[in-house]
Amino acid sequence: xxxxxxxxxxxxxxxxxxxxxxxxxxxxxxxxxxxxxxxxxxxxxxxxxxxxxxxxxxxxxxxxxxxxxxxxxxxxxxxxxxxxxxxxxxxxxxxxxxxxxxxxxxxxxxxxxxxxxxxxxxxxxxxxxxxxxxxxxxxxxxxxxxxxxxxxxxxxxxxxxxxxxxxxxxxxx
Amino acid sequence: xxxxxxxxxxxxxxxxxxxxxxxxxxxxxxxxxxxxxxxxxxxxxxxxxxxxxxxxxxxxxxxxxxxxxxxxxxxxxxxxxxxxxxxxxxxxxxxxxxxxxxxxxxxxxxxxxxxxxxxxxxxxxxxxxxxxxxxxxxxxxxxxxxxxxxxxxxxxxxxxxxxxxxxxxxxxxxxxxxxxxxxxxxxxxxxxxxxxxxxxxxxxxxxxxxxxxxxxxxxxxxxxxxxxxxxxxxxxxxxx
Numbered sequence: 001x002x003x004x005x006x007x008x009x010x011x012x013x014x015x016x017x018x019x020x021x022x023x024x025x026x027x028x029x030x031x032x033x034x035x036x037x038x039x040x041x042x043x044x045x046x047x048x049x050x051x052x053x054x055x056x057x058x059x060x061x062x063x064x065x066x067x068x069x070x071x072x073x074x075x076x077x078x079x080x081x082x083x084x085x086x087x088x089x090x091x092x093x094x095x096x097x098x099x100x101x102x103x104x105x106x107x108x109x110x111x112x113x114x115x116x117x118x119x120x121x122x123x124x125x126x127x128x129x130x131x132x133x134x135x136x137x138x139x140x141x142x143x144x145x146x147x148x149x150x151x152x153x154x155x156x157x158x159x160x161x162x163x164x165x166x167x168x169x170x171x172x173x
Numbered sequence: 174x175x176x177x178x179x180x181x182x183x184x185x186x187x188x189x190x191x192x193x194x195x196x197x198x199x200x201x202x203x204x205x206x207x208x209x210x211x212x213x214x215x216x217x218x219x220x221x222x223x224x225x226x227x228x229x230x231x232x233x234x235x236x237x238x239x240x241x242x243x244x245x246x247x248x249x250x251x252x253x254x255x256x257x258x259x260x261x262x263x264x265x266x267x268x269x270x271x272x273x274x275x276x277x278x279x280x281x282x283x284x285x286x287x288x289x290x291x292x293x294x295x296x297x298x299x300x301x302x303x304x305x306x307x308x309x310x311x312x313x314x315x316x317x318x319x320x321x322x323x324x325x326x327x328x329x330x331x332x333x334x335x336x337x338x339x340x341x342x343x344x345x346x347x348x349x350x351x352x353x354x355x356x357x358x359x360x361x362x363x364x365x366x367x368x369x370x371x372x373x374x375x376x377x378x379x380x381x382x383x384x385x386x387x388x389x390x391x392x393x394x395x396x397x398x399x400x401x402x403x404x405x406x407x408x409x410x411x412x413x
Binding site: 031036039040043044046047050051054055057064065068069072074105142143 | 177180181184185188189191192195196210211212213216219222223342346351
């Protein structure tokens with residue numbers, strides 16, 4: 001493996017290629033596909049969260065809410081945490097994930113355990129938070145906001161996409 | 174890799190375009206009419222939760238005076254200027270009674286009433302609801318006759334010490350449109366016929382609708398309820 005000039009991305013569907021990242025860095029390192037997925041999904045998430053944030057700040061008009069009942073969800077006490085709109089926290093979270101994913105695509109950081117660890121931590125936190133808010137919509141508020149559901153789906157995609165990072169953290173990828 | 178950055182760029186352009194379109198299209202678009210509440214209309218519990226009133230006085234007071242009012246209605250103005258100050262001084266400030274203000278803008282005859290109700294809720298965001306409420310009724314004739322009173326509302330907010338920019342941002346949006354609409358729907362479901370309508374509620378359950386909004390009628394009803402509570406407490410001191 002040490003003399004190969006390319007490395008199979010750990011997040012690739014083949015998933016088994018793996019190799020010694022240290023030695024692979026000497027050749028051309030292909031960026032992990034899973035981090036590309038995290039980057040694109042996070043960017044979409046930023047716009048979804050920005051849209052909700054612009055609404056809660058009164059910048060935009062009515063939320064487009066073809067499915068569900070955004071009015072009830074946005075008017076509920078759970079739309080803010082300590083006075084901060086949940087969407088603002090979402091924007092910060094998605095931006096952090098995007099930056100981490102883009103950083104992790106750079107050759108110098110492909111094998112970085114720190115990037116893997118932060119991606120895992122961020123995606124896990126986001127996934128759990130989304131799960132909590134989905135629970136609130138289903139069982140406490142009894143209303144659905146389609147944009148919150150879309151955000152929860154995006155977070156689930158991101159969480160699934162960072163699973164290969166666990167292998168990188170263990171050092172077997 | 175270049176394909177990835179192309180996809181990222183496309184997502185960025187589409188996202189900026191979509192959110193930007195909403196921001197540009199939404200800015201300056203003050204919601205002046207009721208909005209669709211969706212399934213909230215069908216669930217009384219959800220409607221009551223969304224139709225939040227603005228409370229004055231002790232939130233835990235045993236008795237509540239409820240008012241359904243329209244900022245553009247002259248009788249509401251008279252009530253706010255002449256009768257409500259007496260209720261405040263005689264009952265609200267004692268802590269035994271609180272006051273719940275519900276919006277009921279009669280939008281078919283008062284074109285600025287919905288915006289006015291939203292404006293007052295925007296003032297509430299900055300902790301100045303009651304000052305703004307009083308100011309609106311004091312200046313009712315001035316702004317009612319204007320083609321677009323949004324500028325006057327913003328001036329009032331600034332005169333009362335609120336942040337002009339924050340107030341304007343709130344007003345030029347649909348913020349609080351759902352709450353005001355829910356207030357209106359609640360009034361309809363309670364068969365409120367006109368404004369101001371005054372009700373008295375003692376410890377939950379059904380509220381008693383008063384035949385008139387003058388201070389004499391309201392104070393007589395409150396005195397009777399409070400006297401009954403005092404008598405009940407005197408007979409059963411353990412409840413105190």
